[in-house]
Amino acid sequence: AAERLLDRVAERLDGFGKRLDNLSYKRVLDRGYALVRSSAGRAITAAAATAAGMAVSIEFHDDAVAATIGERVLWQSEAESRNGTSPKRSRVRGKDKPNQGSLL
Numbered sequence: 001a002a003e004r005l006l007d008r009v010a011e012r013l014d015g016f017g018k019r020l021d022n023l024s025y026k027r028v029l030d031r032g033y034a035l036v037r038s039s040a041g042r043a044i045t046a047a048a049a050t051a052a053g054m055a056v057s058i059e060f061h062d063d064a065v066a067a068t069i070g071e072r073v074l075w076q077s078e079a080e081s082r083n084g085t086s087p088k089r090s091r092v093r094g095k096d097k098p099n100q101g102s103l104l
Contacts, residue, residue: 029061047072 021027029035036044039055050056054069 026061029059032061035059 025035035058037057037059038044039057044050044056050069052069052071056067056069057064058067
């Protein structure tokens with residue numbers, strides 16, 4: 001009876017260990033994400049928390065590398081919003097509008 005109890009406890013502990021492992025940030029790194037840390041080792045979670053020339057480390061699933069923050073990069077959508085432009089959308093109006101039919 002004691003042996004069966006120990007087996008069940010061992011199985012439960014093993015299950016808890018697997019759950020804990022699945023919650024680890026390392027599993028996120030395995031999916032292709034990276035963790036950026038300051039020189040003090042703290043996670044950097046926003047670009048606003050960085051400055052050009054700041055030393056950081058970038059942790060990947062297999063290793064970490066040293067890096068230096070450069071100038072901020074504007075993605076196309078950000079640049080368009082700053083310039084007051086937006087992607088052009090074509091609109092079909094009136095009789096040229098294709099018939100979508102009925103869903104009912």
